[in-house]
Amino acid sequence: xxxxxxxxxxxxxxxxxxxxxxxxxxxxxxxxxxxxxxxxxxxxxxxxxxxxxxxxxxxxxxxxxxxxxxxxxxxxxxxxxxxxxxxxxxxxxxxxxxxxxxxxxxxxxxxxxxxxxxxxxxxxxxxxxxxxxxxxxxxxxxxxxxxxxxxxxxxxxxxxxxxxxxxxxxxxxxxxxxxxxxxxxxxxxxxxxxxxxxxxxxxxxxxxxxxxxxxxxxxxxxxxxxxxxxxxxxxxxxxxxxxxxxxxxxxxxxxxxxxxxxxxxxxxxxxxxx
Amino acid sequence: xxxxxxxxxxxxxxxxxxxxxxxxxxxxxxxxxxxxxxxxxxxxxxxxxxxxxxxxxxxxxxxxxxxxxxxxxxxxxxxxxxxxxxxxxxxxxxxxxxxxxxxxxxxxxxxxxxxxxxxxxxxxxxxxxxxxxxxxxxxxxxxxxxxxxxxxxxxxxxxxxxxxxxxxxxxxxxxxxxxxxxxxxxxxxxxxxxxxxxxxxxxxxxxxxxxxxxxxxxxxxxxxxxxxxxxxxxxxxxxxxxxxxxxxxxxxxxxxxxxxxxxxxxxxxxxxxxxxxxxxxxxxxxxxxxxxxxxxxxxxxxxxxxxxxxxxxxxxxxxxxxxxxxxxxxxxxxxxxxxxxxxxxxxxxxxxxxxxxxxxxxxxxxxxxxxxxxxxxxxxxxxxxxxxxxxxxxxxxxxxxxxxxxxxxx
Numbered sequence: 001x002x003x004x005x006x007x008x009x010x011x012x013x014x015x016x017x018x019x020x021x022x023x024x025x026x027x028x029x030x031x032x033x034x035x036x037x038x039x040x041x042x043x044x045x046x047x048x049x050x051x052x053x054x055x056x057x058x059x060x061x062x063x064x065x066x067x068x069x070x071x072x073x074x075x076x077x078x079x080x081x082x083x084x085x086x087x088x089x090x091x092x093x094x095x096x097x098x099x100x101x102x103x104x105x106x107x108x109x110x111x112x113x114x115x116x117x118x119x120x121x122x123x124x125x126x127x128x129x130x131x132x133x134x135x136x137x138x139x140x141x142x143x144x145x146x147x148x149x150x151x152x153x154x155x156x157x158x159x160x161x162x163x164x165x166x167x168x169x170x171x172x173x174x175x176x177x178x179x180x181x182x183x184x185x186x187x188x189x190x191x192x193x194x195x196x197x198x199x200x201x202x203x204x205x206x207x208x209x210x211x212x213x214x215x216x217x218x219x220x221x222x223x224x225x226x227x228x229x230x231x232x233x234x235x236x237x238x239x240x241x242x243x244x245x246x247x248x249x250x251x252x253x254x255x256x257x258x259x260x261x262x263x264x265x266x267x268x269x270x271x272x273x274x
Numbered sequence: 275x276x277x278x279x280x281x282x283x284x285x286x287x288x289x290x291x292x293x294x295x296x297x298x299x300x301x302x303x304x305x306x307x308x309x310x311x312x313x314x315x316x317x318x319x320x321x322x323x324x325x326x327x328x329x330x331x332x333x334x335x336x337x338x339x340x341x342x343x344x345x346x347x348x349x350x351x352x353x354x355x356x357x358x359x360x361x362x363x364x365x366x367x368x369x370x371x372x373x374x375x376x377x378x379x380x381x382x383x384x385x386x387x388x389x390x391x392x393x394x395x396x397x398x399x400x401x402x403x404x405x406x407x408x409x410x411x412x413x414x415x416x417x418x419x420x421x422x423x424x425x426x427x428x429x430x431x432x433x434x435x436x437x438x439x440x441x442x443x444x445x446x447x448x449x450x451x452x453x454x455x456x457x458x459x460x461x462x463x464x465x466x467x468x469x470x471x472x473x474x475x476x477x478x479x480x481x482x483x484x485x486x487x488x489x490x491x492x493x494x495x496x497x498x499x500x501x502x503x504x505x506x507x508x509x510x511x512x513x514x515x516x517x518x519x520x521x522x523x524x525x526x527x528x529x530x531x532x533x534x535x536x537x538x539x540x541x542x543x544x545x546x547x548x549x550x551x552x553x554x555x556x557x558x559x560x561x562x563x564x565x566x567x568x569x570x571x572x573x574x575x576x577x578x579x580x581x582x583x584x585x586x587x588x589x590x591x592x593x594x595x596x597x598x599x600x601x602x603x604x605x606x607x608x609x610x611x612x613x614x615x616x617x618x619x620x621x622x623x624x625x626x627x628x629x630x631x632x633x634x635x636x637x638x639x640x641x642x643x644x645x646x647x648x649x650x651x652x653x654x655x656x657x658x659x660x661x662x663x664x665x666x667x668x669x670x671x672x673x674x675x676x677x678x679x680x681x682x683x684x
Contacts (some may be wrong), residue, residue: 006357025389039377112349271351
């Protein structure tokens with residue numbers, strides 16, 4: 001092995017080969033988070049099931065019954081769980097990845113490893129919640145005796161997009177918080193607003209329906225807007241993944257790539273700033 | 275093989291963002307517009323090479339740039355200029371137990387810490403039993419680490435570090451940890467590592483350890499290379515310099531902590547036997563604290579009082595000339611020196627609280643808490659404790675007379 005550090009030369013993108021060399025640390029960090037999360041809790045892993053179910057019940061009461069969101073005949077709980085599963089993952093990664101670099105500052109100040117491991121491992125941890133939410137969804141499909149749409153395979157494609165955009169946002173936030181600690185206070189607020197600005201509890205059409213084109217475009221700049229809309233369409237056949245939805249893909253990709261570059265830049269000074 | 279060419283690291287004073295919420299809004303806006311704080315070089319123009327299998331020491335006073343160099347070479351932070359190349363698998367140990375999580379069991383923490391230090395999981399697994407045995411906490415290995423005593427935690431952490439098998443090792447002297455028994459064990463382990471043909475950079479404050487271990491040394495001074503050479507030459511230069519370093523006396527005459535106007539402390543400084551100002555002393559060296567104070571009225575006889583504490587805050591002793599009736603502090607300015615004999619204070623930072631008291635009738639005039647500090651360094655060295663910081667347990671470190679009477683036991 002040979003390590004060469006030159007102040008004059010630096011790479012724009014993370015060193016993927018090095019990242020791979022540290023894959024064990026990635027696994028151990030993710031495993032640690034899972035263990036720590038439920039350490040000394042009475043219900044343990046049950047919490048992972050309780051949380052999406054509680055959200056589901058509340059949302060069904062508010063949006064399904066009180067507001068009466070139009071779901072084109074799909075039972076509201078089934079409609080909602082698709083949105084919830086995706087949004088919960090996104091919110092988890094935004095919050096956990098976003099705060100991860102600060103949270104591991106002791107490590108970062110004392111030992112070298114590819115810093116990108118920290119936010120990325122958090123995004124892997126979130127997958128457990130996603131899997132639990134998907135299991136609830138399967139149960140609901142059986143409960144209502146419904147079969148998913150034939151283009152369900154495409155849902156994987158959208159799920160992948162959701163992970164990309166969550167990771168992009170998470171990495172951005174983690175790097176930005178190093179310099180601007182204020183962001184820690186913005187994130188919970190952004191997650192709260194985002195829930196309403198994203199078609200989680202309703203279809204995108206209900207909001208964008210009679211808006212002018214440019215406002216629709218702005219709506220879909222939110223990467224999660226088009227992705228959740230398309231994801232639900234794959235599963236339930238409601239909503240419309242056409243129109244400006246492609247913009248969400250573009251903004252996801254831009255977010256992830258730019259987050260790599262910015263993170264790379266911050267990685268060099270992170271130990272000095274923490 | 276390590277090659278370092280022209281390494282420099284620049285920091286900015288006053289934090290990166292330059293925003294201080296206690297400051298006014300306008301000043302903050304100005305700070306942001308101005309960019310950031312004043313730049314300064316923590317280290318600059320550092321050049322050296324370490325050959326394969328060599329144990330290379332880095333020494334220097336506090337603030338000379340040792341830890342910055344350590345951080346740059348460990349890749350924790352990037353250099354502002356210059357380049358370096360390290361051939362071989364590198365491990366750097368700036369502390370033990372990095373990343374330990376209190377809620378996880380000892381077992382999980384061994385894996386966590388091992389992979390953080392750059393081991394593969396399979397490697398940790400292969401060495402797991404050895405690590406646990408070395409740590410001596412086998413019985414508690416499935417207990418969360420938060421239930422460990424601090425000693426147990428450190429031993430487990432050290433055990434992981436001791437089982438790294440790097441080709442190049444960068445270590446900080448902080449690794450001398452734990453109780454005496456464990457220290458001896460860990461030091462002989464570290465010595466094995468150092469002598470097993472690995473390339474080692476050892477950053478230290480402790481001349482004894484450096485002398486016992488390093489082939490060559492680098493002396494840092496004010497961020498630059500002062501000298502590179504054979505260990506004995508470099509450590510000699512270091513000790514000479516620290517004795518000659520002319521840090522000035524401390525002016526405390528404007529210190530706000532004042533009880534009355536009858537007397538006040540003016541200046542304080544540490545001195546060696548020749549009355550040169552010093553800021554480090556060796557265990558075997560006689561040194562003094564020079565106190566200049568002013569008495570303003572003839573109603574009182576203010577005597578200096580010195581309380582000596584160590585870095586743990588243990589109060590070691592209080593000393594005052596007050597019980598010596600030969601001293602008569604009449605109005606005017608007085609210079610008093612209290613001398614500390616060799617082989618009294620232990621290695622580490624020593625803090626002095628200096629005050630003025632009239633004893634009869636008892637009247638305290640002033641007390642400046644922990645106003646002066648001095649680094650007491652070891653210079654004795656000992657082949658049995660090459661890396662051990664010579665931190666013999668105890669608050670003081672007297673050199674006592676030992677007598678051997680080899681007469682047959684009846």
